[in-house]
Amino acid sequence: xxxxxxxxxxxxxxxxxxxxxxxxxxxEHNRLYWYRQTLGQGPEFLTYFQNEAxxxxxxxxxxxxxxxxxxxxxxxxxxxRTEQGDSAMYLCAxxxxxxxxxxxxxxxxxxxxxx
Amino acid sequence: DAKTTQxxxxxxxxxxxxxxxxxxxxxxxxxxxxxxxxxxSQGPEYVIHGLTSNVNNRMASLAIAEDxxxxxxxxxxxxxxxxxxxxxxxxxxYGGSQGNLIFGKGTKLSVKP
Numbered sequence: 001x002x003x004x005x006x007x008x009x010x011x012x013x014x015x016x017x018x019x020x021x022x023x024x025x026x027x028e029h030n031r032l033y034w035y036r037q038t039l040g041q042g043p044e045f046l047t048y049f050q051n052e053a054x055x056x057x058x059x060x061x062x063x064x065x066x067x068x069x070x071x072x073x074x075x076x077x078x079x080x081r082t083e084q085g086d087s088a089m090y091l092c093a094x095x096x097x098x099x100x101x102x103x104x105x106x107x108x109x110x111x112x113x114x115x
Numbered sequence: 116d117a118k119t120t121q122x123x124x125x126x127x128x129x130x131x132x133x134x135x136x137x138x139x140x141x142x143x144x145x146x147x148x149x150x151x152x153x154x155x156s157q158g159p160e161y162v163i164h165g166l167t168s169n170v171n172n173r174m175a176s177l178a179i180a181e182d183x184x185x186x187x188x189x190x191x192x193x194x195x196x197x198x199x200x201x202x203x204x205x206x207x208x209y210g211g212s213q214g215n216l217i218f219g220k221g222t223k224l225s226v227k228p
Contacts, residue, residue, distance in 0.1 A: 004158075031214060033214050033215075040220070041218075041220065042200075042202055042218025042219055042220055042221055043159060043216075043218050044218070045214075045215045045216065045217070048214055048215065056215060091158050091159070093158070093159075093214065095214055102206075102214055103161045103164070104151075104159075104161060104214055104216070105161065106157075106158030106159045106160065107158050108156070108157055108158050109157075109158050
């Protein structure tokens with residue numbers, strides 16, 4: 001299966017620690033997105049990359065959050081000095097943009113619990 | 116950003132058709148209508164999308180009203196595996212990307228055997 005993969009699936013950390021998540025998109029996809037989802041809510045957009053360039057960031061992405069996509073392949077999302085409010089499912093999606101039609105393929109997410 | 120309105124929940128019987136409604140009265144001419152679904156403990160899954168004309172694929176059909184202010188996702192024969200939260204989303208080209216999707220709470224579909 002060559003879908004979007006995310007690692008780890010679950011992460012438990014203590015408040016104040018730094019965490020890093022990895023996303024491996026579908027290989028030929030040029031766009032990569034990060035979303036966050038809390039219990040009972042729909043996913044919320046955080047940021048996206050076209051190849052290695054980060055083109056848009058949501059106001060939800062505080063200074064403690066940083067995302068990278070070196071060489072336009074896999075991406076990492078780092079959260080520094082985690083807070084309990086950061087507890088959520090972090091979803092990665094990728095797409096191959098063609099014209100005006102874009103279809104996102106999501107991974108299964110990384111569930112973060114901050115104690 | 117244009118908003119969508121969906122019922123919180125719906126029930127269906129297995130092997131019967133399901134019509135999931137979505138209202139988007141403030142849709143603009145360039146907004147695409149997307150449907151994604153999310154099964155428990157999984158990321159969202161693309162179902163279908165369209166602009167003006169009705170669309171069909173192997174998963175579902177999308178019926179778009181003539182004034183585009185509403186649409187209906189049609190599952191022709193519901194199975195137990197179709198039980199999920201279904202999201203109706205509008206997207207427009209923003210900086211060349213349609214991937215900044217604004218998800219609402221969606222419709223939770225239950226399928227009874």
